[in-house]
Amino acid sequence: MKNRVSTKVIIIAAALLQSVACMNNVYAQAQIPLSQQEIEDLGIVFEPVVAVSDSDGERVSASIITAPDVNNTVSAWFDGQILSWEVAPGEAINEGTPVAIVSSESFIEAQQAYVDARIENHQARIALDRDQRLYDAGIIAAVRLEETRRQQQQADIAYRSRRQRLLNAGVSTADLEQLDTGSVTLGEYRVRSPLSGTVARRYVMAGDHISEGSPLLGVANTAEAWLFARVPSYLSSSLSAGQTLTLSESGESLRIQSVDRQVDTLTQSIGVYATFTESTDWLPGQQVSVRLPPAAQGMRVPDSSVVHNGHETTIYVRTENGVEARTLILQPAGRNYLAIQGLTASEQIVTRGTAVLKGIQLGLGGTE
Incomplete structure (x- = not known):
């Protein structure tokens, strides 16, 4: 009976040791012994590992829009004919400013x-x-x-x-x-703007006939400028109201206000609406690009640190005796990659010289 128990304990212990060994093998693929002098001679450069930030996410195209929940159009209350305009595009107006004179039966x-x-x-x-x-x-x-x-x-x-x-x-x-x-x-009345802002465009010309309710003028309020972006649907679960976005062109910050929860069947994307955290000079209709927050928390891995071998991605981590090659599961994060496991902020990774180290692994070169 004791022999059976002992045998069972040995089998379980062996299985646990094998499991631990397999887990270690996920990250530690090979040790490359190198001295400090050899590292310098080979031109290998290390950088400390840092956690990802809001600037490490995917970059997508976007448009500047007016606030979707605010009217930005001056419309006609009666049909008739535009006799003259009182304002021009680019002109700042206030609520109640006369914008056009209309003749109407x-x-x-x-x-x-x-x-x-x-x-x-x-x-x-x-x-x-x-x-x-x-x-x-x-x-x-x-x-x-x-x-x-x-x-x-x-x-x-x-x-x-x-x-x-x-x-x-x-x-x-x-x-x-x-x-x-x-x-x-x-039969003549002055159309007055119901809102303040900057005249963005005229929809009709002087002399044109208009119908009741037709838009006459577009007004932009840069203090209430919004951003709209279409984001790939696979990123939808990582986005929510309150998160911060970064405008690639200027570095301005935006805050997500809402995220559509229905995927566009043609583009397989979702709509994201965000507002600027401070006043901006961007005008509705301008095309920009925006940086999304990273899909998950983890460590940033520069693109220059990653060696691709089929579907595997390997990085090189500094050790006391040289360099260790680790095969990690990495996620794209803008221009870089994201490592959720297998890397800590206390380590250093190779950012220049990965090709040399890969050659050493393959036996194509050495330190002698």
């Missing part, structure tokens, strides 16, 4: 509807005041007073809605007062 109808509604509302108020006095004197019933009050409320709603429509179209309160007195030009 529909606007005449809206002006007339406003005047009619104002008169009806005034008459309804007079009628309500009259019936209130008659009711207080006991001359009319309460039902008649309530009917008059209901009619006045309807007239007031109609008046306010027609007034607001003109205000939305860019008509000022001063213009409305002049309209009440009949001292304003009928």
Whole structure:
């Protein structure tokens, strides 16, 4: 019985030793004894291993866009014809700035509807005041007073809605007062910008006919500039709101606001939206490139440190007696590689001279 137990223990111990040996072999492939003088003679250069940072991720193309949740277009409230422009592309404007003068038959109808509604509302108020006095004197019933009050409320709603429509179209309160007195030009109105920013482009020319709701002007607000990028779907699991991106051209930082969770079937990519952490001079429509955060945490391996042999990737690590060749599983990380296991920040790797070391391994050269 004791012999059986001892045999079983020996088998388990042997299996554990073999497992440890196999794990060590994943990283330590060969030892290359070299003295310091030989390292210098061969021109081998080492650099300390450092952890990856946000600048080590993949680089993808992107576009500068306006905030997707903010209107950036000045539109026409009435159909008609553009008589003239009040602003030019590149000009800074504020909310309420007149941008164009439009001639419109529909606007005449809206002006007339406003005047009619104002008169009806005034008459309804007079009628309500009259019936209130008659009711207080006991001359009319309460039902008649309530009917008059209901009619006045309807007239007031109609008046306010027609007034607001003109205000939305860019008509000022001063213009409305002049309209009440009949001292304003009928059929012409100034389109006013509903937002502040810089005029990006005109969608129509002076003299063009426009329809109700058609875009007239594009306004860019660089303080609210966003970035949109299409990212390969295999990177989707490593991206989330709050992560930092880096603009390759300028080094500016951006923060991810949202990541699409549906893959585009044609491009096999997802959409990523990000905002600049500080004010920027980039304009909507400009094409840029952006650096994504690394897919995982680990150690940075420069491209010059990696030797490829089929599907295997080998690096050379400094040891007390020379150099150790390690075959690691590396992931692409921008211009470099990412080592999740098998490398620590306390080690040094070869960044120049890998071809010489590979030749020594293959028996093509030596240190003698």
